[in-house]
Amino acid sequence: xxxxxxxxxxxxxxxxxxxxxxxxxxxxxxxxxxxxxxxxxxxxxxxxxxxxxxxxxxxxxxxxxxxxxxxxxxxxxxxxxxxxxxxxxxxxxxxxxxxxxxxxxxxxxxxxxxxxxxxxxxxxxxxxxxxxxxxxxxxxxxxxxxxxxxxxxxxxxxxxxxxxxxxxxxxxxxxxxxxxxxxxxxxxxxxxxxxxxxxxxxxxxxxxxxxxxxxxxxxxxxxxxxxxxxxxxxxxxxxxxxxxxxxxxxxxxxxxxxxxxxxxxxxxxxxxxxxxxxxxxxxxxxxxxxxxxxxxxxxxxxxxxxxxxxxxxxxxxxxxxxxxxxxxxxxxxxxxxxxxxxxxxxxxxxxxxxxxxxxxxxxxxxxxxxxxxxxxxxxxxxx
Amino acid sequence: xxxxxxxxxxxxxxxxxxxxxxxxxxxxxxxxxxxxxxxxxxxxxxxxxxxxxxxxxxxxxxxxxxxxxxxxxxxxxxxxxxxxxxxxxxxxxxxxxxxxxxxxxxxxxxxxxxxxxxxxxxxxxxxxxxxxxxxxxxxxxxxxxxxxxxxxxxxxxxxxxxxxxxxxxxxxxxxxxxxxxxxxxxxxxxxxxxxxxxxxxxxxxxxxxxxxxxxxxxxxxxxxxxxxxxxxxxxxxxxxxxxxxxxxxxxxxxxxxxxxxxxxxxxxxxxxxxxxxxxxxxxxxxxxxxxxxxxxxxxxxxxxxxxxxxxxxxxxxxxxxxxxxxxxxxxxxxxxxxxxxxxxxxxxxxxxxxxxxxxxxxxxxxxxxxxxxxxxxxxxxxx
Numbered sequence: 076x077x078x079x080x081x082x083x084x085x086x087x088x089x090x091x092x093x094x095x096x097x098x099x100x101x102x103x104x105x106x107x108x109x110x111x112x113x114x115x116x117x118x119x120x121x122x123x124x125x126x127x128x129x130x131x132x133x134x135x136x137x138x139x140x141x142x143x144x145x146x147x148x149x150x151x152x153x154x155x156x157x158x159x160x161x162x163x164x165x166x167x168x169x170x171x172x173x174x175x176x177x178x179x180x181x182x183x184x185x186x187x188x189x190x191x192x193x194x195x196x197x198x199x200x201x202x203x204x205x206x207x208x209x210x211x212x213x214x215x216x217x218x219x220x221x222x223x224x225x226x227x228x229x230x231x232x233x234x235x236x237x238x239x240x241x242x243x244x245x246x247x248x249x250x251x252x253x254x255x256x257x258x259x260x261x262x263x264x265x266x267x268x269x270x271x272x273x274x275x276x277x278x279x280x281x282x283x284x285x286x287x288x289x290x291x292x293x294x295x296x297x298x299x300x301x302x303x304x305x306x307x308x309x310x311x312x313x314x315x316x317x318x319x320x321x322x323x324x325x326x327x328x329x330x331x332x333x334x335x336x337x338x339x340x341x342x343x344x345x346x347x348x349x350x351x352x353x354x355x356x357x358x359x360x361x362x363x364x365x366x367x368x369x370x371x372x373x374x375x376x377x378x379x380x381x382x383x384x385x386x387x388x389x390x391x392x393x394x395x396x397x398x399x400x401x402x403x404x405x406x407x408x409x410x411x412x413x414x415x416x417x418x419x420x421x422x423x424x425x426x427x428x429x430x431x432x433x434x435x436x437x438x439x440x441x442x443x444x445x446x447x448x449x450x451x452x453x454x455x456x457x458x
Numbered sequence: 459x460x461x462x463x464x465x466x467x468x469x470x471x472x473x474x475x476x477x478x479x480x481x482x483x484x485x486x487x488x489x490x491x492x493x494x495x496x497x498x499x500x501x502x503x504x505x506x507x508x509x510x511x512x513x514x515x516x517x518x519x520x521x522x523x524x525x526x527x528x529x530x531x532x533x534x535x536x537x538x539x540x541x542x543x544x545x546x547x548x549x550x551x552x553x554x555x556x557x558x559x560x561x562x563x564x565x566x567x568x569x570x571x572x573x574x575x576x577x578x579x580x581x582x583x584x585x586x587x588x589x590x591x592x593x594x595x596x597x598x599x600x601x602x603x604x605x606x607x608x609x610x611x612x613x614x615x616x617x618x619x620x621x622x623x624x625x626x627x628x629x630x631x632x633x634x635x636x637x638x639x640x641x642x643x644x645x646x647x648x649x650x651x652x653x654x655x656x657x658x659x660x661x662x663x664x665x666x667x668x669x670x671x672x673x674x675x676x677x678x679x680x681x682x683x684x685x686x687x688x689x690x691x692x693x694x695x696x697x698x699x700x701x702x703x704x705x706x707x708x709x710x711x712x713x714x715x716x717x718x719x720x721x722x723x724x725x726x727x728x729x730x731x732x733x734x735x736x737x738x739x740x741x742x743x744x745x746x747x748x749x750x751x752x753x754x755x756x757x758x759x760x761x762x763x764x765x766x767x768x769x770x771x772x773x774x775x776x777x778x779x780x781x782x783x784x785x786x787x788x789x790x791x792x793x794x795x796x797x798x799x800x801x802x803x804x805x806x807x808x809x810x811x812x813x814x815x816x817x818x819x820x821x822x823x824x825x826x827x828x829x830x831x832x833x834x835x836x837x838x839x840x841x
Contacts (some may be wrong), residue, residue, distance in 0.1 A: 154569075171581070182535075184586050191582055191649075199574055203567050206841065226629070228622040237620055237632075239611040242791070246632035249620075251651070258652040262645045266574075268634070269641040273785055274841050402656055408625070458589065458657050 078353060079100045079163055080123070081201065082149050082171030083143075084128045085110060086302050086310075087162040087217070087286065087345055091169060092292035093300065095353070096141040103163050104128060105156075105172070107149040109193065110303075110310065113179060118308035119449060124442050126299050134299040153204065160206040167353040168205065172197045172217045173263075176309045177221075177254035178400075180453040187255050194259040195266070202270045213356035214267075215349060220284045220338055220368060222413065224251035225404050230411035233282065233364020248364075253403050268362050269346065273284045275359040275451040279352045284368030287314035287426070288342030289434055302342070304438075307449040308441045313374060314339065316450050317381045318431065321392035322438045323445045327382075330452070331399030336409040338368030341424040351419045366413040369423035384431035388439075389409035400452040460484045461736060462546055462582065464533050465554030467511045468493060469685050469693075470600070470669065474552060476683065478677035478736070479524040484585035486546050487511060488539075488555070490532040493577065493686075493693065496562060502640055502832060504701065506824050509682050517682040534579040536587065547573040550736040551588065553599045555580045556646075559692045559784075560604075560637035570638050576773075577642040578649070578720070585653045595659045596739035598732060601669045603721055603751060603794065605644045608787050613645040616665065618789070620630020630748075632679040636786050637839070643735040651745050658742040662735040667751030670697035671725030672817055687821075690832040696757060697722065699833050700764045701814065704775035705821045706828045708838075710765075713835070714782030716758035717789040721751030721796060724807040734802045747757035749796040752806035767814035771822075783835040 078095050081234060082088040083104025096102040108129055114120050114205070126134060132143045144163075148155045150172045160168075173194040174180065183190070205212045223230045235248040252258040257274040267278050294300045305311040306319035307411075317327045350365045357363045372380075378394045385392040399405065417423075424430065438445075461478050465471040466487025478492040479485040489511055497503050509517060515526045527546075531538045533555045543551075557563065563573040582600070588595045605614045609632075618631040629649060635641040665827050677683045688694040689702035692757065700710045724729075731750045740746045755763075761777045767777040782788065800806075822826075 091771045153571075158726070187586070188582065191578065195574065195578065197644075203570070208568070228620065228625045235620070235622065235632075237618070237622075238610065239618070239620075244610045246793040247634070249618075249629035249632050250648075255652065258551075258648060261648055262578075265633075265641060265648070269638065273839060291495070346687065369796055456656060 076164045076167065076353065077164060078167045079160065079165035080104045080169045081197070082106055082170065082173065084108060085171050086305065087214070088171045090291045090294055090302050090342060091346055092143050093135055094291060095350065097139060097142050097293055098350065103144040103146065105146045105148050105150060105159060107147065110172065111182065114310060117179065117309050118190050119305065119309040121303045121305050122444055123304065123436065124447060125303050131300065134297055135359055138297045138300065150200060151193055153200045156200045156210055157204040161205040164209055165212050168201065168212050168214050169349055170198065170201050170214060174256065177256040178452070179309050181254050181456055190256055191259055195262055198263045198266055202267065203277065206274055212277065213353065215279045215281065215352045216263065218264060218266060218280045218282045219257060219260050220265060220282045220366060221252055221257040222250040222282060223248060224253060225407045225409055227408050232366045232412050233280070234414050253401065268283050271360060271362040277357050277359055277361065279357060279363045279365065281352065281365055281367045282350060283342055283345065284338035285312040285314070285343050286340055286345050289311060289437055291322035291343050291346055304367065308452045308454065311450065314377060317378060318434050318438055320447065320450055321381050321385045321390055321443055322349055322435055322442055323447045325447045326393045327378050329374050329378055329394055329396045330401060330449060332405035333378065333396060334373050334406040335403060336373045336407065338371050338390035338411050338413060339426065340368045341426070341430065343424045344369055344421060347421055348416050351416060351421060357421060365415045366411055367416060368413055370425060371409060371411065380426060381431060384428045385435060387428060388435060400455045402456040459549045459736065460547060460826050461550045461552065462543065463487045463554065464580070465489055465553045466528070466557065468554050469688065470513060471586055473674045473677055473725060474729055474732050475526050475687050476518055476692060477674060478733065479526050480522060480676055484529040486529065488529045488531050488533060488542060490530065492557065499563065499677070500692050502688065502692040504688050505827055506687065506753050508686050514683065515707065517680055521680045521683065523670040527621035534576055536583045539583045540587040540591055543587040547592055548595050550739070551584065551597050552732060553581065553597060557639065560639040561678045562692050563639035563809045564637050564656060564839055565837050570791045573639055574642055578645055579773060581646045581649055583590045585650065585659065588659065589657055596662065598664065598735045599646065599650060599660045601647060601663045601665045602640060602643050603749060604635055604640040605633040605647060605665060606631060607636055608790045608792060610791050615749045615798050616658070616663070621713060632639050632799060636784065654743060656769070660742055660744065660745045662740060662748065664731060664735065664748055666728065667721035667723055668695040669698070669725050669728050670695060672820055674726050689794055691835045691837070694833065697760060699820055700761060701817050702828055703762050703830065703833055704768045704773055705818055705825055706830045708830045709776045709778035710761050710833060711799050712757050712761055712777055713778045714779065716761065716779060717756050717786035719754055719756045719792040721794050722809065723751045724813065726807045727752055727804065730804055731799050734799060734804060738802060748798045749794055749832065750799060750831050751796055754792060754794065754809060763809060764814060767811045767816060770811060771815055771818060783838045785839040813815065
C-alpha cells in the first residue's frame, strides 16, 4: 500500500514510517520540522540529538534495505500538499502533522495562534487535497483521548446514543478539551465529520492516550533510528518525564493531587494501531473513531510504578507534588472504552517493570545530557 | 454603554448599530466590506444599492442627531483589532464579523478556505483582544440555530443533560452543521467555550434562526438607512427570496420536499435580542447560550404564507419544487426550545400578513431592479 505520513519526523511519525516500510508498504514522509523549531525556541530539545529526516531515511536504508521517501515541506501550504498527494497517489494517509504540545498552546497569543492555524489548516488541506487528487485514499488522523476531557459518564468510542424526552439520537460523543491544543483536535474532528458525511471521505480518527517508550522493532536496530525522546514540560509525556527525573535523581513532579486518570499506551502499540487502521480501511462516507490506549492509570499510580522499577536497578526515586500549572480535575470519574482496536487484533504491550527498566537503562546511558530544569512546568494555565 | 459592533455593515450589523445608538449607547462599528466584495464577485448584489458605511453614519446623524463611529478594518488582522479594542474600551462587543453564506462556503476550495480562516481567525482575535485589553467586556457572539442541525430529539438552549449507564453529565448540546459555514460556527462555539471556562471570559452566544425583514424603528426613517436586502441564492434568506420571487412574478423555488423546518425571526426581534443580551451581561466565566427565533415553520408553510399575503395585494404567487441543491433532511422532527429570550423580555413581532405585505410593497417599489436568475441555486452540495 502507498502510505503518506504527514508529520513523519515526529515522536510517532518516524517510528510509524519505519514500521510500515518494514512491513512492505511503500512509504513517503513529509515534515516541515516545526516541532524541532519550537523545541529550540522553547529550550525543549530532546534528550539526545536525532539525525534529520533525510539522514534518518539513509540510516534506515543502511540498516534494513528498506526505502522511505522523504520530503521537507509545510502541509499548511495547500499547493505543496496537493502536489505531493497528486504525485504520490497515496492509498492511506496518516495525519500526524500538528503542533502536539498542550503547554505550548497555552503559553500566549502567538503560540495559541500558531497551534490553531497550523492544526486546522493542515487538516483542512488534507481533506481537500484528498478530495481533489486521491478521493479513495483512507485518512488515518491522530486525535487524542483528551478531546473527551473527563466527563462524569463513561467515555464511549467516538459516539454517544442519547435518550431525551422519549426520543433517541446518536451524536458524536460531546468533546471538551483541557487546553487549546486539545481544543484544536476537537475542531479537527468536527471538520472531518462534516466533510465525511457531506463528500464521502474515508476517515479513521484515533483518540490516542499519552504514549511512552523508545523501542520498536525498527528503532532498536540502530541508535540513529531512535525516536525523538522529549522529557521537557513542553513536549515530554508524563511517563517519559518521570523516568528521566528518576534517572537524574530529582523528585518526580506530580501536578497537584495526582488523581488525574488517563489511558496510556506503549509506542509499539501506537504503531500496531495505525497499521490495523490502515490495513482495514473504512468505506466512503464513514468516520470510524477508535479509542487508542491499553491501560488506565492515575498520575500517582504511574509515579509508583516508576518508583518500583527504579528500585530494581538501584535507583531510589522520590515523588514531589507541585502546584498544578493546568486547569483540570485532580480527582474524577474516568472509565473509557477501548474495545475496537482489541477486536481488530491489537495485543497490548503493557507497562511492565521490564518495559520501564529498559527505558530507564537507555536514559541512564544519556544521563550526562539531562537538564532537570527542563522538566519543571514553565507554562501556567491561569492567566 | 460603549458597544463595539464587528461586521457593522451587514444585514444585521447596521440595523443593530442604529438601534443601539438610538437607545443612547456609544456605538462604534467596524467592517472590511468582505460581504460587499463577495456579493460583487458572485453576482449577488442586493436589491438596491446601499451607501457605504461612512455615508450610512452620516445619513443616520442627519436623520437622528446620533453619532456612530465607523472604522473600515479587517478584524482578522489582530494588530488592527487590538488597537481598536484598546482605544475604544468597549463594555459590550457584538461579533457579527463572519462570512455568513452557507452556499458560498460550499462553492469550492477557495471559498471554503476563506470562510474557515476568516470566521475562526476573527473569533480567536476577538477572544484575545478582549482578554488582553478589555477583560471585563461582555462578548455577544452571533451563532446560528443551524449549529444544532436537525437531531431527532428536542433542541435545548445550548446545553444537554445526559444520563448514561446510571451517571449524569451536562454537555454543550452536540452540534452538527449542514454546511461548512455552519460548521465554522460550531468551531467558534467550541473555541469560545474553551476560553470562557479557562480564562473567565463573559460570552453570550446567540443561536439565531433565519431572519427576514427590512424595517426597524431607525431604517424606516430614511431610505438611505435601509439594510442590505439580499434576495440571491448566496446571501438571501428564504423569506426574503420568496417575497422577491412573488413580486417578480416567477415561481417561489422550494428546495426538494419543502418539509425542512427551522425557527425564524423578524429583523426587529434580532435587534431586541441583541439589546437584551448586552443590557444583561453574564458574569466572568459564563457562556450563556440563547436560542434566538420566535416561530417555527416548514419551507412549505412559509411559501403558503407568502402566497396568502401576495393575494391580498393582487399578486398571484406560485410555488415550484426544484431538486434540492443541499444535503439536508426534507422531512424531520424539529422541536427547538426558545424560552430564555422571552423570559428576558422579548415581545415577538410575528410573521403576520401585514409584515409580509409591507415587505412586498417595498420590494415592488424596486421591481425594475430584480434579476430573477440570481435567486436560483448556483451552488450544489454534491461534489
